[in-house]
Amino acid sequence: MSLFDKFKQFQDLKQQFDGMLPFGAVTEEILSPTQAIVNGQNVILAGTNNYLGLTFDPEAVAAAQDAVAENGTGTTGSRMANGTFAEHIKLEQELAEFFGTRSAIVFSTGYAATMGTSATLAGPGDVILLDADSHASIYDGVRLSGADIIRFRHNDPADLEKRLRRLKDREGDTLIIVEGIYSMLGDVAPLAEIAAIKRDYNAYLLVDEAHSMGVMGDKGRGAAEAAGIEADADFLVGTFSKSLGSIGGYCVSNHAELELIRFATRSYIFTASASPSVIASTRTTLRLMQERPELQRQLWKNAQRLYAELKNLGFEVGPQASPVVAVRTDDADKAAQWWQELFALGIFVNLVIPPASPAEFCLLRCSVSAAHSEAEIQDIIAAYATLTQ
Amino acid sequence: MAPNEPAETWKPNDLNTDYDQVLPKIITIVTTFVKDDLSVSQDTGLQADIRMASLQVMELVLEVEDEFDISFPLNRLPDIHTVRDLAQEVVVAVNQ
Structure with a gap:
């Protein structure tokens, strides 16, 4: 019995996701409220909770x-x-x-x-x-x-x-x-x-x-x-x-x-x-x-579009449209693979696995920003679409 | 009465409820959380044998509260290791 025995579960988790980025991603340069360079890759930030996009105001x-x-x-x-x-x-x-x-x-x-x-x-x-x-x-x-x-x-x-x-x-x-x-x-x-x-x-x-x-x-x-x-x-x-x-x-x-x-x-x-x-x-x-009440209106416009499109693609999303748009899967390996594929396509989302998720499922979680352009929202949708092919 | 046979006359909030009446119900509920063919008994460990994560244990509490129409604060969970521990706590709560 060791003081450290209780941490073995995290060692197992670390090995399961060894070499994968989601839990060790480093943002090397923030380019705007919605774009950054993460681990050498230009990405659209689609999981930052920066709802009104005011970080660079x-x-x-x-x-x-x-x-x-x-x-x-x-x-x-x-x-x-x-x-x-x-x-x-x-x-x-x-x-x-x-x-x-x-x-x-x-x-x-x-x-x-x-x-x-x-x-x-x-x-x-x-x-x-x-x-x-x-x-x-x-x-x-x-x-x-x-x-x-x-x-x-x-x-x-x-x-x-x-x-x-x-x-x-x-x-x-x-x-x-x-x-x-x-x-x-x-x-x-x-x-x-x-x-x-x-x-x-x-x-x-x-x-x-x-x-x-x-x-x-x-x-x-x-x-x-x-x-x-x-x-x-x-x-x-x-x-x-x-x-x-x-x-x-x-x-x-x-x-x-x-x-x-x-x-x-x-x-x-x-x-x-x-x-x-x-x-x-x-x-x-x-x-x-x-x-600037228009920021909230733009946020919801972006959120409703992303939610509707991901739902139309056949993903299991949350129960209602909101600026948090999460795709659910029960398969942790598939969730990790999807995260990698989205990242390779220049889309940075949150990978959520138990116990951080509310139950035993995994989530690829987006949080939409008022600062996302129509083109950026389209790029996010297009990247998710490739996961269904 | 055998421990696994539910008492037909048992009702929630029955002041005479005792361990032998509570245990079969607890075993039935706990069994719904078992993923393999493990047979649940009063000695079964919730984490040691069934490997229930903390979230699952909290979900189990919701089911137990509804089955017995009781409040079962999460504060009591650190002392609950086995099905027996859970059944004993439920007996106390039902008779309060």
């Missing part, structure tokens, strides 16, 4: 450059110590204003935001009911919480209701955790039904908008806005590393207690705060996202 780049010059490369400390700069506070104020909430907390990563709130909001004696397909950051967080953790079947409000009913008098101490758009299959949570159940049982609701902020809702606030249930969402969490093109995360709420939760969330307290350049570019892209 001149205003955001200039803001980051100015921030480095004015405030240095890093804060060198946590928010609770020396790492709260005036710009962190401004971003929190701007997020609260954008979401129409009482306050906001800015985290250093999206993982820290989701994991930290999942670990902190409920504690021993409370209950967390989470969607079975929740992101790893949610699972990691709830495990730390000490609350009783109960899963409900993915996107199944009736299953959620059944499990709430079983709690009897504990339902008021219950936090329901769901996502707006699920990251692997791109399906949208039935938030109107979930919010109605939450009201019936007097529970709390947290919605992770990582893949839906900037993507859904007239104002881009996410799936809760699109479903008209923002008043029912006690907590909205999300990330800056997708639609806003930087890195970091947030939690917004109308509960006054959010300012107390700040003092209890270890992933906020015990890590260095985001660097000035990150905060500056995030503030800029948050504004640009609001000023």
